[in-house]
Amino acid sequence: MFEKLIKLVRKEKVSLFIGSGFSIEAGVPSVTTLKELILQELENDEQRQEHKDDSLDVLSEYYVEENCLGSRNELISLMKKAFEFEPQCMDDHKMLASIPHFKTLFTTNYDTLLEDSYPENERNIVRNDVDCTYTDKRTTIYKVHGDFTAPDDVVITTSDYNKFKKASWPNQLMWNDVFSEFLKKHILFIGYSLSDDNVIEIISRISKRVGKNRKQMFLIAPSIKQSHKKKLDKMGVKYYETVASDFLKELNTSLLENISDDFRHQEVSPETFAIFCHNHKYDPSVSIATKPTDQNHINDVKPLPGEHLKHSIQMTVSAAIKEKIESHDFEKYGEYVPENILYKDVPVIRLSGEDLIRCSHEVNGVVQNKDVASVFLGPVEQKTPLGIRIPSRDFFNEVQARTYRLNDHKLLLFIDCHIFDMAINITFNENKMNVTFNFNFRKKYKDNDEALKWIDVIIAFFSGEDVFIKGLSSNPIKPNDIHRDDEYPFNEFKQYYQNIKEIEMKTGKKFITYNECTKERYDCSRIVLAYLKHEYLTARRKDEGGLSFSTADVDYSDFTNEFKVNDTISIVSTNDKQQKISLNERDFIIPYVHEIYNSCTVKAIEPNEMGKVKIDFYYPKNYFSVLYSDNSANIEYPGLKSLSTISAPQKVHS
Secondary structure (H helix, E strand, O other), rough: OOOOHHHHOOOOOEEHHHHHHHHHOOOOOHHHHHHHHHHHOOOHHHHHHHHOOHHHHHHHHOOOOOOOOOHHHHHHHHHHHHHHOOOOOHHHHHHHHHHOOEEEEEEOOOHHHHHOOOOHHHHHOOOOHHHHOOOOOOOOEEEEOOOOOHHHOOOOHHHHHHHOOOOOOOHHHHHHHHHHHHHHHHHEOOOOOOHEEEEEEEHHHHHHHHHHHHEEEEEEEOOOOOOHHHHHHHHEHHHHOOOOHHHHHHHHHHHHHHHHHHHHHHOOHHHHHHHHHHOOOOOOEEEEEOOOOOOOOEEEEEEOOOOOOEEEEEEEOOOOHHHHHHHOOOOHHOOOOOOOOOOOOOOEEEEEEEEEEEEEEOOOOOEEEOOOOOOEOOOOOEEEEEEEEHHOOOOEEEEOOOOOOEEEOOHHHEEEOOOOOEEEEEEEEEOEEEEEEEEEEOOEEEHHHHHHHHHHHHHHHHHHHOEEEEOOOHHHHHOOOEEOOOOOHHHHHHHHHHHHHHHHHHHHOOOOOOOOOOOHHHHHHHHHHHHOOOEEEEEOOOOOOEEEHHHHHHHHHHHHOOOOOOOOEEEEEOOOOEEEEEEOOOEEEEEEEEEEEHHHHHHHEOOOOEEEEEEEEEEEOEEEEEEOOOHHHHHHOOOOOOOOOOOOEEEEOO
């Protein structure tokens, strides 16, 4: 019924004009009640009988002129006391205040329920021209008939209303704002029965003032006289025969369903969207389009402090997919979706295409996306306390496992083991429990001491040691199979973590970053530690067989007395170019690398005509010693003689 009007509200193109009927359910005194109060103040029954059918403004005028000698003080005092009441049902006011699309509200009501429904720091109250200069909040409420906080501005008697029929209206600045709003926005009147011609007079006077340039006006009222309907039609006012609460409920439903799309399409301001979300206990993270043709984006949502997010999915699916959903059998119908962060290691049931006819995602009742293309249904995550104990390694640790029930006979558990994630697959068959383990190492870890501790777990599993997991079984866990991505030398892993610890102890400085153990990093850790400890390493050559050294021509006389063919000597090959070793994003500079080849055999000594000699050496092994040092060969190995080689650019010492 309200389709056109609601579309205008969604685009923030409507302002409100609110009458007394809007506050009746809250307990605001009715016109009849106010008339009874004034009638009781008349001097005699004759006066009461004569004026019992007067309108409120006429009766108020009579009371002031005949009983109060023209003073309004007693009338204002009487009215003010009548409006000192405890509000009852405020549902309509609260619902209205939760809708930030209405930036400007006009009301002829004397009560303060409307402004009391908004946070004080988020609304302005305008009762006269002076208040017009203080309109800097989200919502501005114009009390065009005033209230009893400013008695001089209250419009209640016939004389007060007659002022509006004159060329010069009271509070011109305030009414200029009213006229301007009728030019900029569509106006919706709620809470008016139009039994009082003064309201029609306001509509008529404003319409004449703004002329044909005004926007369309709407009126919501449960029932009005046929004569008033004709007047409204003549003034171009669209009439809806219902109550305001029905409209507000339908409007709120529409906003819940459409505000996210309206924001994406730039049909509602980012400020209004943010306020609406805030009113529903969450804040959105958004990206604002820079061009009118682009779309805004909702990146994420987060709850307000102390609140929670309630996500819900509303969907219509095909009959064929019903069995999958109701079975809760994620092993049978599920699939692994790596891009799904929440369930990347857990099978989920995917609904898309023809299976998913319609789907929308809500957060705290607000639709975020009503055109969801695909949905993943995953098992519920539960936290299971476990205790891992390895007696042979003096290891015990309590953990919380993420547990997923894939169906009636299969469980999937994930344990955070610091340097790796351990997945436990448990299948129940005829009172038997089959257990399968999976280990996936992380690219980075946070604590090297924890790494040293947890590597023992995986070593114990692969060594066949007794591993107890309290919470799964009282007996040692004997895996049916252990799966891992690669063949890891786990003892080298432990040595790597031990090396890292020793390096930190030697340098007196912890690494900021810890990277997973790889062959390259393991070798780097050995080199750095050997350098810091000034210890030899054993290195192996890739090629099998021996290694030959050949000198350049050297002076014959220098070496003829040192060795002969088939003699055994030691050779030190030195690289004096600084070597940089990078480990865990830290650089270590090593000045010298000495390679030691013990037990080299002199194979040939060949003198020439120039008094020089060429010497061939042979090293039979495919391994040798290496020393990483701050010192040159002359310091490390004093007394050795220098040779230049053909086979390599290093200096060779014998």
